[in-house]
Amino acid sequence: MIVYGRNPVREALRGRRRVERVWATPKAAREDWLREAPGLSQVDAAEIEVLAGSPDHQGVCAEVDAYPYADADSLLEADEALVVALDEVTDPRNLGAIVRVAEAAGATGVVIPERRSAEVTPVVAKASAGAVEHLPVARVRNLADWLGEAKDAGAWVYGASADGIPYERPDYRGKVVLVLGSEGRGLRPRVAAMCDELVALPLRGKVDSLNVSAAAAALLYGVLQFRSQRG
């Protein structure tokens, strides 16, 4: 797989997967973090655009191993695990943005279903600013079933829904899974039914929904704030 862009390539070089080769323009190749890159070739921007399949490469791309998905159950081992589960989020830019904010907020990982979901592609790596290289992302066959297993493992499962209780009310100590749905349709009924509690961010405008990555940012930092005050 070819990842492209400054952050995705830099984070791949210090992340979990093997980097086979790196291509950079002469200008990009002068950057410090690229000097030691394995198999570095200097090529022109047009060649990088062909390799990357995108004009959005910022002068650098790299051949890396397939994305090393994590084991979903291992994400719940820590006492204060904080996992984001995504129900049919199909837009790769949203998935990337959510991985980025989850990694920044110190979440344990992200869980996505195998089907009807964006997977970790180079577009996602770019939108995540390379955070996919550090934050574990796991795929599960059936999200509702996995939420049941998470509850058995001692996690509390909170689903984001406009019908929920105010999001600042629950006690977010312990193992927590936050479930976010697709923007158009929200959580599927079977997924919502598996949640211990549905929680809502206040919506005070005329446009009655948030982008799913904005909701993730507000909820994750809300949980962090709760834990720092009462943890």
Added chain:
Amino acid sequence: MIVYGRNPVREALRGRRRVERVWATPKAAREDWLREAPGLSQVDAAEIEVLAGSPDHQGVCAEVDAYPYADADSLLEADEALVVALDEVTDPRNLGAIVRVAEAAGATGVVIPERRSAEVTPVVAKASAGAVEHLPVARVRNLADWLGEAKDAGAWVYGASADGIPYERPDYRGKVVLVLGSEGRGLRPRVAAMCDELVALPLRGKVDSLNVSAAAAALLYGVLQFRSQRG
């Protein structure tokens, strides 16, 4: 100006600016909210793509008046004004995402500088899901000067910066301006110097920055949470 996409056209129809004409595919034209649209023509998708200048039109576009920018000072009139000021945010998708979350969070408005900033284009309208039609956006000649005027008007000005104090510490009652900088460079020194306080979201990952719209979401909902608990 031609706005395109379902949310941007729907919100333009119930927003502040005049809609001159609407073009929709026969399929899109069957939607309830479009039936009463002024000057509705049914055309094919290819024609809409030409009018919109984008393939991202979802079967509908509209000719609307120029964007009605608000007066920046009027945004500070309310006792609990909550204004987002953006220092050189040049990516239109980031501007749109910030307007969307600011509108959803019930903020008073967004202030952008006249130069070196994205302005409210159809791309921004799309990224905002039409929220630009409801939330006032104001342009100012010089952002640092305007922040000084905001302080004279009784506002407290908080700049988002990795060097800041924990963001949950300030007292966010009263008139508040949150200043967010460009992703690469953060706040310019003169803008940072005008802030009463610099505030930081905790960053616990290896990728040491947040997308500016994720930071806006976390900070805005943090202010709302503060106000709901102590307001």
